[in-house]
Amino acid sequence: MLNTAIQAALRAGKILNKKFNKLAHVKYKMKSCREIVTEADLAAEKIILDLIRKKYPEHRILSEEVGEINGKFFKVEKSDYLWLIDPLDGTTNFSIKNPLFNVSIGLAYKGEMILGVIYAPCTDELFTAQKGRGSYLNGKQIKVSQKSKVRNSILLAASGRRKIDDKKMIELYSYFKLKTRNFRQFGSAALELAFVAAGRVEGMIVVGCSPWDMAAGALIIKEAGGKVTNFAGASWNIKDKNLLACGPKIHPNVLKVLRRLKIE
Structure with a gap:
């Protein structure tokens, strides 16, 4: 299954990179008042879905653009396997020619993450993990930071599209920007989680995001020796909208x- 996810991520990344380098101006449509979708999102998603559905037609899929693919597609009512896919994480970055975007593919079994792949096409960095087998960047094992003091740390952040999420993020920014070495937001949640796994930064706070934003990165961090929870301190699961990974x-x-x- 890992090879399938890697193959899908690399193929999708190739088309994203081609479109990113070719287009002077990226055209997009508004999905909502604060969300956009581009042709690149849809092209990358098709590549991933076609490959996974061919290899594992019985599996369920939850993907950002098409939503959940379930029994009516696969002619089965239920599967214990669920793929969580963001074909282009960082669409806004992509649309403004910012190279911080990625492909994120995760796989859960009975609600628990067992596989994660994050691919950054512009830097050709492939982050991978399988449950119980460690985390890797381009084939070399990675580990999280061992720093303990908040004031010496770099923390990253991401928030959802709701105003309440933004209000929470503003409160977090007001505190951590002054109390840390730096507090930053890249606009590409999965890639930021991968940075935590690689020990480039000390942690990440995610407020109100979707499961496909966090699923692959959560496992990669965990397998790199990190701790991944919700804001109550319980182990993060794919139903949680908030995440703390450090x-x-x-x-x-x-x-x-x-x-x-009192951030909840």
Whole structure:
């Protein structure tokens, strides 16, 4: 299954990179007042779905653009396997010619993540993980940061599209921007999670996002030795909209701040 996910991510990444480098101006349509979709999203998604549906026609799929593909497509009522796909994570970045975008593919079995792949086409970085087998960047094992002090850390953040999510993020920004080495938002949640897994930054706070934004990255961080929870401190699962992912030493210190600020 990992090879299928890698193959799908690389194929999708190739078409994204081609479109990114070819187009001077990226055309897009509004999905909502704050969300856009491009031809590249749909082209990458088709590549991924076609491959997974061919290899595993009985599996369920939850993908950002088409939603959930279930029994009416596969002629089965239920499967314990669920693919969570974001064919172009960082669409706004892509649309403004910012190279921080990626393909994110995760696989859950009975609600638990067992596989994660994140591919950044512009840097040709492939992050992968399987449950119990560690995390890798282009074939080399990676580990999370072991820093423990918030004031010496770089933390990343992502928020959903609701105003309530933005209000929470503004509160977090007001605190952490002054209390850390830096507090940043790249606009590409899965890639930011991959940065945590690689130890490039100490942690990430996600508020109100969708499961396809977090699923692959959550497993990659966990397999890299990190701790991934919701804001209550319980292990993160694909139904949680909030996520805190950090190195094991700094996680409890960041969680204390979230509780103090009453961010839920």
